[in-house]
Amino acid sequence: MFRVAVLSRWHPHESRYTPELLAAPDCQVSCVWDIEEERGRAWAKEIHVPFVKDLEQIWRDAQVDGVVVTAPTTMHKEIILAAANAGKHVFVEKSLALTAKDAQDIQKAIESNSVVFTIAYIRCTTGPFMFAKTVKDSGILGDITMVRVRNGHNQGLNGVLPDYWFDPAQTGGGAMTDLGCHQMYLLDWMFGTPSTVNAMYSYYTSRAVEDSGVVTALYNDGKTLAIMDSSFTTYYSPYTFELYGTQGTLLVRLDQNGVEVHLPKDAQPWFASKYEGYVNKEIFGDRARYFVAGKALPDAPSPLRSWIDACTKGAPVLFDINSAVRLARMVECANIAHRTEQQCRF
Structure with a gap:
C-alpha cells in the first residue's frame, strides 16, 4: 500500500x-x-x-x-x-x-x-491534446509556423475563487502564473524551449495580480510563433489549441468533444489509415476538413x-523535474517580460 x-x-x-x-x-x-x-x-x-x-x-x-x-x-x-x-x-x-x-x-x-x-x-494526458501532438509529430501539417493556446474562465468575477487566490504573497501571480502554466507546459511538451518570450498583463478587477494575460514566444529558432493567453474574467472561453502549419491546420476545442483537421484532400488515404473514428466533413476545392470525435481520443x-x-x-x-524547472523558467520569463516591457531571453 x-x-x-x-x-x-x-x-x-x-x-x-x-x-x-x-x-x-x-x-x-x-x-x-x-x-x-x-x-x-x-x-x-x-x-x-x-x-x-x-x-x-x-x-x-x-x-x-x-x-x-x-x-x-x-x-x-x-x-x-x-x-x-x-x-x-x-x-x-x-x-x-x-x-x-x-x-x-x-x-x-x-x-x-x-x-x-x-x-x-x-493536459498532457488529455486525449485531444495527445492526438494533436501525434499529428504534429507525424509531419503531415508541414512546418508549424504558428500555434495558439487559450484557457480562460469567469471565476475571477463570480466569487468562485477565494480571496487568497489574488494574494501575490501566496500565489506569486495571477491568470498567467497559474492558469497560464497549462499553455506553457503544453508548448514545452510539443516544441521544447523557446528562444525569446514577451508578455502583457491586464488588471480589470484592480487586484494585485493579473486577471488576464498574453504571452508570446518563439520556438524552433524563431520559425514558430506561439500565442498563449489566459483569463479569470471571461464570461465564457472554450479551451482552444490551434496548430497552423504550411501543409495543414489542427484545431482543438474541448467543448466540441473532438479535433478538427484541415489537410489537402489527397491526404485522405493516409489520414484514414492512421486515425480511426474520423469523419470527412467537407471538401473545399483542394482542402478537406476532417473531424475526429472525442470518443476516439481517450485520455491517458x-x-x-x-x-x-x-x-x-x-x-x-x-x-519529471527537468520539465518542471523549464516551466518555472517560462513563468519567470513571462513575468520579467511584462514587468520590464521588454523581451526576455529564455
Whole structure:
C-alpha cells in the first residue's frame, strides 16, 4: 500500500487529487496538513483521516511514503526541500516555483535524495491534446509556423475563487502564473524551449495580480510563433489549441468533444489509415476538413496515477523535474517580460 500525505487544501485542484487517491486500491491517504488549521481539521474529518498540525511530524513519519503538494505556490520550495530531504516522493501542482533558481534548488534536493518527482501536467494526458501532438509529430501539417493556446474562465468575477487566490504573497501571480502554466507546459511538451518570450498583463478587477494575460514566444529558432493567453474574467472561453502549419491546420476545442483537421484532400488515404473514428466533413476545392470525435481520443492515465506507478512499480516518470524547472523558467520569463516591457531571453 502506497501511503500519501496531502499537503494543503489551498489549491482548487486538491479536489481533483484527493478523491483519486482515495479511490485507488493501492493507495492510502495517511494524513492531511493545511496552512489553515480550521480548514485542515474540517477536511480531515470529511475524508476520515488524521490531521497533522506540524509538517515535521510528517517528515519523521515512516508511514508516509509520498506527498501531494497543493499548498501555496510561494511555499513549494520550503515544503519540497523538506520532503525530499526526508526521503518522501513528491507530486506537485504547477508551477513548481516562480524562478528558475528556486526550481533548480528543488531539483538538486530531488536528485540527491533519489525520490520520485512528478508535476501535474494534466493536459498532457488529455486525449485531444495527445492526438494533436501525434499529428504534429507525424509531419503531415508541414512546418508549424504558428500555434495558439487559450484557457480562460469567469471565476475571477463570480466569487468562485477565494480571496487568497489574488494574494501575490501566496500565489506569486495571477491568470498567467497559474492558469497560464497549462499553455506553457503544453508548448514545452510539443516544441521544447523557446528562444525569446514577451508578455502583457491586464488588471480589470484592480487586484494585485493579473486577471488576464498574453504571452508570446518563439520556438524552433524563431520559425514558430506561439500565442498563449489566459483569463479569470471571461464570461465564457472554450479551451482552444490551434496548430497552423504550411501543409495543414489542427484545431482543438474541448467543448466540441473532438479535433478538427484541415489537410489537402489527397491526404485522405493516409489520414484514414492512421486515425480511426474520423469523419470527412467537407471538401473545399483542394482542402478537406476532417473531424475526429472525442470518443476516439481517450485520455491517458492521469499524472497522479503515473506518479503512483513510478513510485510503486518503477514505471517511467512522465513529467519529471527537468520539465518542471523549464516551466518555472517560462513563468519567470513571462513575468520579467511584462514587468520590464521588454523581451526576455529564455
